Amino acid sequence: MENHVIVPLESLELNDGGIMLNYDKDISALQEEISALRSRQRHLDHRRQEALDKLIDLKGSIRVFCRVRPSISTNYFMTKSPVTVEQEKIVVRALGIKKEFSVDRVFDQESTQEDVFQEVKPILRSALDGHNVCILAYGQTGTGKTYTMEGTNGKLGIVPRAIQELFSHASQDSSSTYSFSISMLEVYMGSVKDLLAPRQPLFRSTECNTASIISILATKSGSVEVEGLTDVAIQDLKKANQWYCRGKRARSTSWTNVNDVSSRSHWWVDDLFSHKFSFEQYPILCALALFVCSLTRITIKRSGGPTEELSKLWLVDLGGSERLLKTGASGLTMDEGKAINLSLSALGDVIAALRRKRSHVPYRNSKLTQILSDSLGDGSKVLMVVHISPSDDDIGETVCSLSFAKRARSIESTKELSEDIKKLKQKRIAELDKEICDAEQELNDLNEQIRRAEISLEERKKLSSSACQALSDDKGSPRSTLVVVGHIDSTESPQATEKTKCRASHSHGSIPHFMSPTVCSRQRHSAASHSATKPRLTKSVNRYPAAELSGNQSFSYSSYKNAAKAKSVAFSSSVPKLKCLPVKSDQITMSNNSIDSTAASAPRRRESFISRPAQRAPLHQHRRRMSSLT
Numbered sequence: 001m002e003n004h005v006i007v008p009l010e011s012l013e014l015n016d017g018g019i020m021l022n023y024d025k026d027i028s029a030l031q032e033e034i035s036a037l038r039s040r041q042r043h044l045d046h047r048r049q050e051a052l053d054k055l056i057d058l059k060g061s062i063r064v065f066c067r068v069r070p071s072i073s074t075n076y077f078m079t080k081s082p083v084t085v086e087q088e089k090i091v092v093r094a095l096g097i098k099k100e101f102s103v104d105r106v107f108d109q110e111s112t113q114e115d116v117f118q119e120v121k122p123i124l125r126s127a128l129d130g131h132n133v134c135i136l137a138y139g140q141t142g143t144g145k146t147y148t149m150e151g152t153n154g155k156l157g158i159v160p161r162a163i164q165e166l167f168s169h170a171s172q173d174s175s176s177t178y179s180f181s182i183s184m185l186e187v188y189m190g191s192v193k194d195l196l197a198p199r200q201p202l203f204r205s206t207e208c209n210t211a212s213i214i215s216i217l218a219t220k221s222g223s224v225e226v227e228g229l230t231d232v233a234i235q236d237l238k239k240a241n242q243w244y245c246r247g248k249r250a251r252s253t254s255w256t257n258v259n260d261v262s263s264r265s266h267w268w269v270d271d272l273f274s275h276k277f278s279f280e281q282y283p284i285l286c287a288l289a290l291f292v293c294s295l296t297r298i299t300i301k302r303s304g305g306p307t308e309e310l311s312k313l314w315l316v317d318l319g320g321s322e323r324l325l326k327t328g329a330s331g332l333t334m335d336e337g338k339a340i341n342l343s344l345s346a347l348g349d350v351i352a353a354l355r356r357k358r359s360h361v362p363y364r365n366s367k368l369t370q371i372l373s374d375s376l377g378d379g380s381k382v383l384m385v386v387h388i389s390p391s392d393d394d395i396g397e398t399v400c401s402l403s404f405a406k407r408a409r410s411i412e413s414t415k416e417l418s419e420d421i422k423k424l425k426q427k428r429i430a431e432l433d434k435e436i437c438d439a440e441q442e443l444n445d446l447n448e449q450i451r452r453a454e455i456s457l458e459e460r461k462k463l464s465s466s467a468c469q470a471l472s473d474d475k476g477s478p479r480s481t482l483v484v485v486g487h488i489d490s491t492e493s494p495q496a497t498e499k500t501k502c503r504a505s506h507s508h509g510s511i512p513h514f515m516s517p518t519v520c521s522r523q524r525h526s527a528a529s530h531s532a533t534k535p536r537l538t539k540s541v542n543r544y545p546a547a548e549l550s551g552n553q554s555f556s557y558s559s560y561k562n563a564a565k566a567k568s569v570a571f572s573s574s575v576p577k578l579k580c581l582p583v584k585s586d587q588i589t590m591s592n593n594s595i596d597s598t599a600a601s602a603p604r605r606r607e608s609f610i611s612r613p614a615q616r617a618p619l620h621q622h623r624r625r626m627s628s629l630t
């Protein structure tokens with residue numbers, strides 16, 4: 001079986017040393033092109049990052065959103081909701097009192113998971129750019145924190161969408177290499193439980209409990225490490241989802257173990273008298289269900305730039321404490337209530353201190369704020385989604401949650417911006433948005449260009465090594481054939497070009513391309529009918545008498561010099577020159593219908609030549625074999 005190596009004609013250079021394959025030059029030209037594209041890509045990405053930073057800072061690096069849960073009341077005579085919303089404002093009316101709360105964005109009852117995620121997306125880009133990011137869901141139980149963060153099967157929440165987005169971006173960004181890892185934990189009454197560690201039911205025994213307690217360390221560089229926390233490398237989206245689901249299961253399992261409670265959401269109201277647990281158990285269950293903060297951490301490692309960047313994306317479902325008051329819990333439960341209230345109020349204090357740019361930020365006041373301390377402060381981006389219920393019954397808790405939100409964004413709420421400044425701010429935000437959009441568009445185009453250049457480079461490299469092999473491997477691969485593909489005649493029809501392309505591709509197969517009788521005979525015809533090309537051919541060859549022409553379909557070179565000159569006349573190519581490989585003249589036999597000396601300036605068409613370095617078969621032998629086929 002013969003091996004055919006297709007070589008573009010332009011890659012041949014003939015000089016005193018012989019016929020050259022000049023792939024190296026072509027490869028280095030492509031490498032240079034790729035490196036120029038990459039440098040443009042880095043520059044653009046830097047510009048995009050700067051614009052995004054400015055945009056996020058302008059919008060506020062601590063942003064507070066509010067989401068209103070749809071009404072779930074089945075009461076047809078339900079009174080009008082006390083909560084009304086505007087784009088950036090919530091108004092609560094009760095007992096003739098009207099309270100207004102400003103937030104950065106309100107998601108009303110009709111808003112979808114996609115609407116929420118669109119607002120979250122820019123902050124994720126920030127995490128990929130190397131900033132620590134923290135997204136927190138806060139609110140009364142049953143208001144949709146888990147729905148927003150996790151979602152349901154058909155309506156994915158922020159966490160699965162964020163994971164998808166990270167992987168999707170990583171696969172598109174050819175300027176950097178990203179690696180991700182995931183950790184999941186719960187903070188409960190000042191203890192930390194590792195959700196991805198080998199499973200140990202939290203409440204089965206004291207040993208299990210203590211085994212789950214992990215300490216929090218601050219490193220010299222200022223970053224925070226949760227000592228002993230399982231951190232799993234996630235190579236792809238599928239693995240990421242598997243680990244995320246495992247963490248979620250570990251979380252629900254702990255509740256199931258205690259009480260056979262399948263969900264932490266609505267069970268407590270409906271099941272209060274449903275005989276699932278005794279009245280004595282109930283306050284404890286409430287406390288457990290309400291006061292656990294669930295945290296998912298995605299660690300992002302980005303390399304490819306001058307330095308390796310490491311950032312954390314925290315996705316936090318905060319426990320709510322309000323229901324405790326309604327349950328009349330006492331004893332242990334009240335202690336738990338205090339613990340969670342401490343956590344949440346500590347978080348409020350931290351956020352308020354950061355908003356006011358205070359020099360002292362009280363991170364150490366709770367485990368939660370300690371864990372999040374390097375992701376809430378300077379250079380980090382924080383997003384809190386406060387959840388409220390539209391129901392009249394929950395008015396007290398709604399006001400509590402909104403007061404918390406107000407506290408978190410205290411600077412903005414106390415110092416309202418004038419209309420002019422607001423307009424200027426909006427204008428600048430729109431400009432930055434456009435800048436980011438344009439940069440992203442250009443980056444996508446660049447990515448595509450780089451991808452194509454890399455494919456060409458790979459092809460060149462493969463071709464180069466195959467051609468070298470075919471030319472140099474006299475003994476080892478005696479039957480390898482070099483098929484030279486080049487442009488010759490600008491007058492050939494597109495259909496013929498297609499056929500010759502096809503022939504070139506078929507020459508990879510077991511029948512050598514020059515043995516294809518149909519194409520040859522067609523081309524013989526074609527060459528004969530194109531009498532205009534003949535004089536040019538004769539002219540070019542006549543200038544170099546050593547070049548032998550046989551009929552109108554093939555010729556062979558008997559001297560390198562002549563061949564080199566003939567080629568330079570017939571195919572002076574603008575394509576970068578490739579790797580030089582000396583070959584004896586009789587190793588290459590060119591078979592062709594006609595050669596047009598004007599081809600260099602004419603549009604290219606592909607034509608095939610055959611070189612058989614190993615066999616060194618003279619041209620008449622080729623013809624004999626061809627005729628024996630027909």
Ligand SMILES: Nc1ncnc2c1ncn2[C@@H]1O[C@H](COP(=O)(O)OP(=O)(O)OP(=O)(O)O)[C@@H](O)[C@H]1O
Nearest residue numbers: 069070140141142143144145146147148264265320
């Ligand atoms: N925006 C929404 N659209 C549709 N359904 C919602 C929405 N928000 C919440 N729900 C539904 O309301 C119920 C309670 O929501 P969820 O369990 O997310 O509340 P939660 O605040 O996480 O409660 P807990 O604090 O107990 O975990 C769920 O059945 C959920 O599907």
